[in-house]
Each structure stands twice: as structure tokens, then as C-alpha cells.
Amino acid sequence: MKQVFIKDGKTSEVKKIEVNEEELDNYTTILELLLKIREEREPSLVLRYSCRMALCGSCGMIINGRPRLACLTKVKDLGDKIMIEPLRNLPSIRGLVPDLKPFFAKYRSVTPFLVADDEQESPTAPYSQTDEQVKRYLQFNYCIQCGLCYSACPIVATNPKFPGPAAINVAYRYAADSRDRNKQRILKLDTPDGVWSCRIAGSCSMVCPKGVDPSLSIQLVKSSLLKR
Template identity: 75%
Template sequence: MGKLVVKVLEGKEKREKQYEVMREELDPYTTVLELLLKIREEQDPSLVLRYSCRMALCGSCGMIINGRPRLACLTKMKDLDEPIRIEPLKNVGTIRGLVPDLSSFFSKYRKVRPFLVAKDEEEQESPKSPYRQTDEEVKRYLQFNYCIQCGLCYSACPVVSSNPNFLGPAAINVAYRYTADSRDSDKLRVLLLDTPNGVWSCRVAGSCSVVCPKGVDPSLSIQLAKSLILRRKI
């Protein structure tokens, strides 16, 4: 069966460590997360990584695997070429090991006011009745509501790599999700998007949508946000 070679680039300096794992100890459905935990338990207890749910819901285990941003818990060994090369997410800092510093990512996410703003503030704080929606109203934003804030799209975005002030795909996606919601009345959020570092920095590379583990398609939400802004200006 032989040995599987795993190369891990750790920390800010991208120090490379190489590990070997016997193939007979793995099966084709072993995930990269399971592989890394095995290496940490049996070979290198200093290997640092972040994870939680193990089922692609929390977004904690994002990393670059064979050159592509992926969730380690969702990536199976059978889908990868060898040797396997793992490193921290790009376009963000690194706290330690394979753990990314997502401070800038979440700062931009919060900046776009990712919450519903009702016309009546008193009603919003103390609702007296349900905020009803039709199926068609829900469909306008439902796809974009599945974002788990893993940061993969941010890491894959070529615009973020050249312009750190760009809001990024996830922030614009969530901004469009709430703006397209019939229950929302926020006027400020669109102004935040209609800036040089907002939607107009996007060059439609589409890499954000390619790497999204939940099929959100942030590239589409960015273009819909552009259309929404232009229609409001006419």
C-alpha cells in the first residue's frame, strides 16, 4: 500500500513540515480533517488547527488544500492528488499553525449591517405580530442565506489580494441578502455597497462562487447588488 505524503505549511512564515501516513490506515472517505487529527495524535502534537462541527456547518476548518480553499471536514482523500499540501487561508493573517486570523473578514461583515432593519423601531424591538412573507419573497434571498462565514470566498478572491479595503464576497453577499428581504427597510446598507471598495471593485472572477462549500454563489449576489443600486439611481 505504501505511504501517503502530507506537506503542511504552518504559521505566518509558512514553515513546511512533512508527514507520512500508512495508506492501509486510511480509507477513501477519510477527510482531511480526520487525517490532520490523526497526524496530531500520533506524530506531532504541536500541529495547530481549528475545527468544531465536522459536518460543514460551522466553517471553522477552512484552509488551503492542494492550492484551493476548502473545508477540511468536507474534503475527502479520494478527491485529492498526491502529495497533499495544506496551508492556512490566504488574504487573511495567521494566528498560529493552520488557524487563520479572520478579524478583517468579520470586521467587513459587520460593517454592512447584516441584520433586518424595520421601518418602525419600536415594532422591531417589541413585535406585536409575525413578519409574514410569500414564497416568492423568500426565494429572492434564500440562496444567499446559506453562508456559514467560513472565509473561503474571501481567501479565493483576487480583488481582496490586491485591494485589502474591498468589502469582499461574503460581506456583499450578506448585505444583498438583507437588502433583498421584503421585511427590511435599511437605507444605509446600499450606500455602503455603492462605493469604490464596495460592489464596484468586483471584477467578476467568480472564484468566490467556485469555492463556496454551500453553493451560495456570492458572485451572483454581487451582480444583483450592482443591478439593485443602478435601478435605485434611475
């Protein structure tokens, strides 16, 4: 028998649900378990999800104390007691659904897209790059904006002005791209509440479901600023 505890982010109420292990198999994910609970026992359970395959980044939640994607977490890998809560460091909308507006506001603030090169011969011509140029930013490009790193970050928890790992990571991703011409993106992070707030706890990199290392990209931004 598994005991599942589900915390409502708005009311802080915790519901305990007992699940017979015969209802599960080796591949049952937390997302599937929650959908089953909602269908059969708790119709008021509120959660966010879409792709069910770790692509859309919408099913982030705290599972047994750690930010994880519900669709990527297997029930069998957890103990007999499973605690499920909404992501931390974000306001709650309802149930397990956090309000991601603060996260995306910070993400947008670093201009998270390529700024075109005015000197390019034709606006429709392809921007070609060498393999070396691609390697400089490729691993930082896999972020799916799930907010797990933001939820895990102890600096975000204590300093609301800190942009957070995902925003700084995407800033580095574009700054390291040979096609980009935005010089301000990195300079805007050169403040005590910006990139220098990071104390290299590394929690962001530990919880990233896509293997991105935001802790590294933050240090690379610091390094670029020092070189300037």
C-alpha cells in the first residue's frame, strides 16, 4: 500500500490517499497516478500538464521534497510514502498549480531570443555556424522552462530580485551564440542582485530534467563580465 499526500498550495490542506500497489506497474508515473486519483477519488484535484513526455515543462512539482517533472518520475522509484506539493518560490494559483508569471517575467527580461545582425547580407539568408560555435551554447539550449531550477534555488527563495537560474542560463545561451548582436543582455545582469547573487549552491543543475547545467552558465556569465 502506498500513502500519497497531496498538498494544496492555496489552502495548505494536505490530503492523504491510499493506493493499492496492484493498481500500479513499474512504469506508472506520478502524473499518471495523480490523473487516476483525480478520476477515481478526488475530482477537485488541480494540476497542470500537457505533453506527458518531459517536453512541455508544465508538470513540475515537489515530489518527496525535490522539484521534479511528474511525467518523468516513476512511482516505483519513491518510497511507500509520497509527498506531492506545488513548486516552491512561486505563488499558488490552486491545488498543485503554481503561478509562473514571476518566473516568465524574469525570463523575458533578458531578451531570450536571437537579436539579428544588421550587417548580414540578406535578412533571409541562413546564419551558418561552425560546429565549435554551436558547441559553445548547445547544452544550455535544452532548457524547457519548467521552473524546477527556479523552485530549487535558495537565492530565489531569499532574494526576489534575483533573476533565477533559467533566466541567466538563457541569457548566456544567446550571449554565447556567434549570431547574436545584443550586448546589453549580459551587462544587465552585472548587479549585486543579478548574477553576483549566485552563491553556487548548484541545486539548479541537480534538479534539471534535461541535463542543463545552469550553475555553469551563471559562472560563465560572471567570467564574461570580469573579462570585460
